[in-house]
Amino acid sequence: MFHELTIREVRAETPDSVAISFDVPEALDKFFAWVPGQYLTLRAIVEDQDIRRSYSIASLPGKPLTVGVKHVEGGAFSSFAQSLKPGDRIQVMPPEGRFTCRGATRVVLIAAGSGITPMVAMAADALAQGAEVTLVYGNRNTGSIMFRDALDGLKDRYVDRFTMIHILSREPQDVALLNGRITGNKLAALAQAGAVDLAGADGIFICGPGDMIDDVALMLDTKGIPKDHVHFERFFQAGEVQRAPRSAQAEAAAVHGVTVEVVLDGTRRQFKVEADDDNVVAAAERQGLELPYSCKGGMCCTCRCKVAEGSAEMAVNYSLEPWELEAGFTLACQARPTSDRLVLDFDAA
Ligand code: FES
Numbered sequence: 001m002f003h004e005l006t007i008r009e010v011r012a013e014t015p016d017s018v019a020i021s022f023d024v025p026e027a028l029d030k031f032f033a034w035v036p037g038q039y040l041t042l043r044a045i046v047e048d049q050d051i052r053r054s055y056s057i058a059s060l061p062g063k064p065l066t067v068g069v070k071h072v073e074g075g076a077f078s079s080f081a082q083s084l085k086p087g088d089r090i091q092v093m094p095p096e097g098r099f100t101c102r103g104a105t106r107v108v109l110i111a112a113g114s115g116i117t118p119m120v121a122m123a124a125d126a127l128a129q130g131a132e133v134t135l136v137y138g139n140r141n142t143g144s145i146m147f148r149d150a151l152d153g154l155k156d157r158y159v160d161r162f163t164m165i166h167i168l169s170r171e172p173q174d175v176a177l178l179n180g181r182i183t184g185n186k187l188a189a190l191a192q193a194g195a196v197d198l199a200g201a202d203g204i205f206i207c208g209p210g211d212m213i214d215d216v217a218l219m220l221d222t223k224g225i226p227k228d229h230v231h232f233e234r235f236f237q238a239g240e241v242q243r244a245p246r247s248a249q250a251e252a253a254a255v256h257g258v259t260v261e262v263v264l265d266g267t268r269r270q271f272k273v274e275a276d277d278d279n280v281v282a283a284a285e286r287q288g289l290e291l292p293y294s295c296k297g298g299m300c301c302t303c304r305c306k307v308a309e310g311s312a313e314m315a316v317n318y319s320l321e322p323w324e325l326e327a328g329f330t331l332a333c334q335a336r337p338t339s340d341r342l343v344l345d346f347d348a349a
Pocket of ligand 1: 292297302304319333
């Protein structure tokens with residue numbers, strides 16, 4: 001699952017963020033092919049703890065594989081990442097994720113802070129394919145704008161097809177609408193003013209904190225924007241996480257003992273979920289089997305798998321989209337079996 005890569009370059013993007021590029025040996029090329037919008041999971045042992053974090057890829061295929069890492073106050077991995085230097089080696093999981101705007105021709109990108117990371121490559125890719133792109137990007141001030149040179153370069157290159165709107169919360173701009181934070185109301189007002197065509201977009205992509213995503217998604221829903229036009233990538237969830245209580249069915253199954261079979265990289269393995277196991281990933285870990293995971297919080301989708309047999313419920317889901325739920329996907333880090341036998345396919349696309 002993880003491969004050790006050498007860090008090629010660490011470049012300061014803003015005072016509290018860095019762009020980290022990796023050298024990918026030719027032998028690993030086939031594992032590390034990516035589509036703009038996907039992410040990498042990095043792993044490190046920090047103070048004896050196995051820590052994993054997912055970071056969006058900011059570069060285009062064919063360029064050095066690069067992620068953007070913003071320092072998070074008290075964040076063990078982001079603090080560790082700030083100390084990385086060229087030549088260091090680090091464990092990296094191959095690219096994953098389905099947050100991609102391939103195929104859309106009228107694209108609206110909405111990002112706050114480090115939520116810009118996947119969108120730099122998505123914007124460049126969509127523009128290169130001939131799409132019209134509008135980016136609404138929220139920051140505290142101009143000094144905290146990540147990938148500014150890359151974005152300005154796109155603006156210069158695609159003058160007619162790329163619109164960039166900066167919203168700043170702590171640096172007054174002449175136009176009142178451009179001050180403050182990105183909210184559903186602000187987006188609606190920008191659309192009303194003709195700055196963003198939400199109704200005409202065939203792909204709206206939102207990336208950043210969970211509360212911003214929820215607020216914007218709600219506004220889009222009330223405006224009648226089709227749900228399948230709206231996609232999001234959640235970087236963290238503000239406020240308290242609301243976990244669904246374990247249902248009577250899940251409780252009964254756990255007390256009885258559930259046999260779980262996983263299909264991973266073409267191999268089948270079995271283990272038990274018992275009453276004290278909070279979820280499938282935890283149960284597997286307890287029995288020495290490592291399943292793919294990163295955030296363990298229902299946000300990153302690294303643990304996404306398909307229920308091939310039996311049934312399961314989730315404590316939280318911040319990342320699976322409605323079509324994935326309908327197709328039977330679940331998040332193993334949140335999954336509690338509700339049947340005596342559960343088969344999870346991690347290889348399902
Ligand atoms: S590990 Fe991130 S959603 Fe499960």
